[in-house]
Amino acid sequence: SPVFIPLLIIVPLTAACIAMSFFHRENRALAMHAQPYSKSRLFNSQVASGWLMCILPLLVMVLLYLCFMKEVAPDVTSWAIPSEDNVYTASAVFGWFGDSLVIMTFFYGMFVLAGTLVGTVIMQVLLSGVMFVILPLMIFIINAFCDSFLLGYFGMSDFMESLMRNANPLIRLVFGWGENAGLHLELTYLLAGVLMLALARFAYGRAKLEKVGDSMIFRVTEEIITYLIVFVGMTAFGWIFYNMAASTKGMLAFGMAVGALITFFVVKIIIDRSVKVFKKHNLISLCIYLVIAALFTGMTVFDISGFSKRLPKEDKIQSVQLSDATFRVGYDISSYCENLLLKSR
Numbered sequence: 001s002p003v004f005i006p007l008l009i010i011v012p013l014t015a016a017c018i019a020m021s022f023f024h025r026e027n028r029a030l031a032m033h034a035q036p037y038s039k040s041r042l043f044n045s046q047v048a049s050g051w052l053m054c055i056l057p058l059l060v061m062v063l064l065y066l067c068f069m070k071e072v073a074p075d076v077t078s079w080a081i082p083s084e085d086n087v088y089t090a091s092a093v094f095g096w097f098g099d100s101l102v103i104m105t106f107f108y109g110m111f112v113l114a115g116t117l118v119g120t121v122i123m124q125v126l127l128s129g130v131m132f133v134i135l136p137l138m139i140f141i142i143n144a145f146c147d148s149f150l151l152g153y154f155g156m157s158d159f160m161e162s163l164m165r166n167a168n169p170l171i172r173l174v175f176g177w178g179e180n181a182g183l184h185l186e187l188t189y190l191l192a193g194v195l196m197l198a199l200a201r202f203a204y205g206r207a208k209l210e211k212v213g214d215s216m217i218f219r220v221t222e223e224i225i226t227y228l229i230v231f232v233g234m235t236a237f238g239w240i241f242y243n244m245a246a247s248t249k250g251m252l253a254f255g256m257a258v259g260a261l262i263t264f265f266v267v268k269i270i271i272d273r274s275v276k277v278f279k280k281h282n283l284i285s286l287c288i289y290l291v292i293a294a295l296f297t298g299m300t301v302f303d304i305s306g307f308s309k310r311l312p313k314e315d316k317i318q319s320v321q322l323s324d325a326t327f328r329v330g331y332d333i334s335s336y337c338e339n340l341l342l343k344s345r
Helices: 004-019 026-033 039-067 091-118 122-151 160-166 171-175 184-208 220-245 249-270 281-302 328-343
Strands: none
Touching: 004 039, 004 091, 004 122, 004 171, 004 249, 026 039, 026 281, 039 091, 039 184, 091 122, 091 184, 122 160, 122 220, 122 281, 160 171, 220 249, 220 281, 249 281
């Protein structure tokens, strides 16, 4: 359902922000932590309340579905295939509930974890958005660079492709056109959500209350998030410059350098909530990232590892297998082969 799918994100995000509000508002944080409750009890009660905010509407909808469920037509053998009267079965209702429960728990755990790493609601929303897409996006970008510049790169492994498609249940839902994820993958999402809640409890236990109200609670989190966002901005700028300047590697490197600097300082302005970002620790952080970016660019764009040199010579190639997926344009296969593969004969 195009209406229900966005709610699988909006509802857990809203519940996570409400649940973590006791940690993001200074007055409330002081009042709550001054009560004779342990941090574990305080955190667990807040998180459990937020999770129930996600699940109780689902239970109400299950009851409504069961109340208005029609009698199953004789020709209906699967809950996935409705009859002419749009009949659905009890197994369909509980299957829908199970899928929704798993997806909401996964995202709720992710967004609560984001809330324990930052000190404000706005930063929780922003970090939740980053965590939502960062893993599949990073895999996609790295694969795109390797595929474009490393001669002989065959493509990502089945494991990496599966990780990119299934790292996020909603992305998997889009890639699979609504196909059932299967029990194994559903359990993986559920365990991942529970694990992220456990990590959130661990981070909350080590957070200092005097950091409440700051953009980031932990310095290491700030650095990691900064590097990930800057990497995306750097590669995006690089591709823009690369396509605008006759596809030259020099312009690609220049665009990546410009994108890295711009994105870095924009991220730091957002985190520091000030334009005064030319500080010693920020400059050290920038230098560390530039070293990482140089290694990535050298390995993928300029092949400093010598990956392409390990390809076999032409006289030792016994056969070449081609398919529609081998080239970006299917009808250009024959001319590409003639110009590239057979030019020396």
